Amino acid sequence: MSHLWTIGGSTVFLCLIQCIVSLENGLARTPPMGWLAWERFRCNTDCKNDPENCISERLFRTMADLVVSEGYAAAGYEYINVDDCWLEKERSPTGQLVADRARFPRGIKSLSDYIHSKGLKFGIYEDYGNYTCAGYPGVLGYLQTDAETFASWDVDYVKLDGCYAHPSDMDRGYPEFGFNLNQTGKAMIYSCSWPVYQIYAGMQPNYSSIIQHCNLWRNFDDIQDSWASVESIIDYYGNNQDLVVPNAGPGHWNDPDMLIIGNFGLSYEQSKTQMAIWAILAAPLLMSVDLRTIRPEYKAILQNKKIIAVDQDPLGIQGRRIYKHKGIEIWSRPITPLFQNYFSYAIAFVNRRTDGTPSDVAVTLKELGLTSPTGYKVMDLYEDVDYGVLTPQTKIKVKVNPSGVVILRGDVQPDYNRRLPFYTTQKTVYNPLNQVFRVRTNGF
Ligand SMILES: *[C@@H]1O[C@H](CO)[C@@H](O)[C@H](O)[C@H]1NC(C)=O
Ligand SMILES: *[C@@H]1O[C@H](CO)[C@@H](O)[C@H](O)[C@H]1NC(C)=O
Ligand SMILES: *[C@@H]1O[C@H](CO)[C@@H](O)[C@H](O)[C@H]1NC(C)=O
Numbered sequence: 540m541s542h543l544w545t546i547g548g549s550t551v552f553l554c555l556i557q558c559i560v561s562l563e564n565g566l567a568r569t570p571p572m573g574w575l576a577w578e579r580f581r582c583n584t585d586c587k588n589d590p591e592n593c594i595s596e597r598l599f600r601t602m603a604d605l606v607v608s609e610g611y612a613a614a615g616y617e618y619i620n621v622d623d624c625w626l627e628k629e630r631s632p633t634g635q636l637v638a639d640r641a642r643f644p645r646g647i648k649s650l651s652d653y654i655h656s657k658g659l660k661f662g663i664y665e666d667y668g669n670y671t672c673a674g675y676p677g678v679l680g681y682l683q684t685d686a687e688t689f690a691s692w693d694v695d696y697v698k699l700d701g702c703y704a705h706p707s708d709m710d711r712g713y714p715e716f717g718f719n720l721n722q723t724g725k726a727m728i729y730s731c732s733w734p735v736y737q738i739y740a741g742m743q744p745n746y747s748s749i750i751q752h753c754n755l756w757r758n759f760d761d762i763q764d765s766w767a768s769v770e771s772i773i774d775y776y777g778n779n780q781d782l783v784v785p786n787a788g789p790g791h792w793n794d795p796d797m798l799i800i801g802n803f804g805l806s807y808e809q810s811k812t813q814m815a816i817w818a819i820l821a822a823p824l825l826m827s828v829d830l831r832t833i834r835p836e837y838k839a840i841l842q843n844k845k846i847i848a849v850d851q852d853p854l855g856i857q858g859r860r861i862y863k864h865k866g867i868e869i870w871s872r873p874i875t876p877l878f879q880n881y882f883s884y885a886i887a888f889v890n891r892r893t894d895g896t897p898s899d900v901a902v903t904l905k906e907l908g909l910t911s912p913t914g915y916k917v918m919d920l921y922e923d924v925d926y927g928v929l930t931p932q933t934k935i936k937v938k939v940n941p942s943g944v945v946i947l948r949g950d951v952q953p954d955y956n957r958r959l960p961f962y963t964t965q966k967t968v969y970n971p972l973n974q975v976f977r978v979r980t981n982g983f
Pocket of ligand 1: 668669679703704705
């Protein structure tokens with residue numbers, strides 16, 4: 540992993556463990572954020588009977604409008620991404636991809652222009668095989684033509700799926716299409732499904748090659764609208780963290796798939812858990828939800844600026860599951876600011892139990908790996924609770940609701956002894972709540 544760290548005004552270049560050679564198209568320095576049609580709107584092509592929900596230019600224009608007018612753009616959501624089912628079944632006589640003429644009557648360039656006019660960016664979907672997953676033309680045999688078509692439409696983001704392709708061809712094919720994208724001269728985020736199809740085929744993905752050629756990639760199953768699906772994804776990234784975590788960094792990210800917050804399948808607590816864990820995972824934040832009807836409490840989760848700041852932390856270090864016992868999990872992600880060789884951390888406590896009462900979890904900062912003698916300023920990222928500055932010996936206690944989460948951040952403090960004038964003006968470093976959190980009732 541290579542990171543550019545700025546400490547006290549000086550820039551230090553560090554290679555931790557190993558230096559990774561990665562795709563350098565200047566994009567996705569933090570995980571991309573936006574809106575993606577698939578999980579919520581699927582392959583609904585029935586504009587006659589369901590004009591408001593079918594895959595059409597109308598749907599994407601409406602979502603772009605709402606991303607801006609409802610405050611999502613201000614919170615960082617930027618890309619409006621089309622998924623499968625936007626195409627005509629046949630290419631043009633000269634071999635070009637053509638958008639469905641009835642559902643995208645003004646064509647893709649016009650949609651792209653509209654989305655850009657809103658200050659947003661435009662993403663599109665294709666597939667490395669002969670067909671997309673839903674049976675529309677794939678890029679195989681037309682790699683250069685299709686890359687050039689996307690550039691001519693001013694596309695900013697390409698998701699390349701892997702249906703109807705041989706997984707063993709992908710080590711050659713995904714880099715080849717990435718090369719074709721690069722050769723257009725138009726910078727486009729490149730989202731690959733390369734590893735997940737190889738894993739399905741029993742192959743070991745070559746992550747050092749994937750990092751070199753893709754800005755993000757899918758490792759695991761498509762998300763579905765259920766807590767069971769979210770749990771299976773959380774388990775995948777926890778159980779495989781030694782393999783996948785080192786591959787994430789600025790410009791190259793593991794993609795655990797879309798946020799389904801605000802749909803039908805997750806409770807309020809479960810929605811908070813998805814948002815918190817996706818931030819710990821340094822995941823792309825791609826909402827797949829109907830922004831016309833989302834309830835305010837779910838919108839507030841998606842727009843939680845403190846959690847988005849964790850997701851978008853400039854170090855780009857993916858977090859890990861550091862504790863798992865009797866249904867309680869603790870996840871931790873190193874973030875900025877840094878002091879000397881100490882990180883700050885985001886810490887998520889997840890309760891996977893279903894016995895209907897909150898579980899108490901009590902743990903010292905030191906046990907969580909927060910060991911700087913200068914202490915940490917700790918705050919809750921959902922509740923408006925500021926714990927003040929705590930020492931590594933301080934025991935914190937949190938109540939975690941069934942299938943819910945508590946997410947905190949602990950910002951490492953500078954050495955106050957060397958900055959006395961500042962310290963003496965900060966009399967309230969210890970919050971009264973601090974005393975309460977020294978009490979251990981159960982848990983560890
Ligand atoms: C794609 O189509 C070509 C031409 O019909 C065929 O030779 C090739 O085997 C197909 N590839 C896959 C992965 O199905
Ligand atoms: C193409 O690749 C080169 C070399 O990695 C890079 O410097 C350049 O920014 C890329 N251009 C685009 C448009 O992606
Ligand atoms: C993985 O890809 C890298 C970079 O393309 C290559 O040098 C290496 O030989 C590949 N490793 C395997 C096991 O194929």
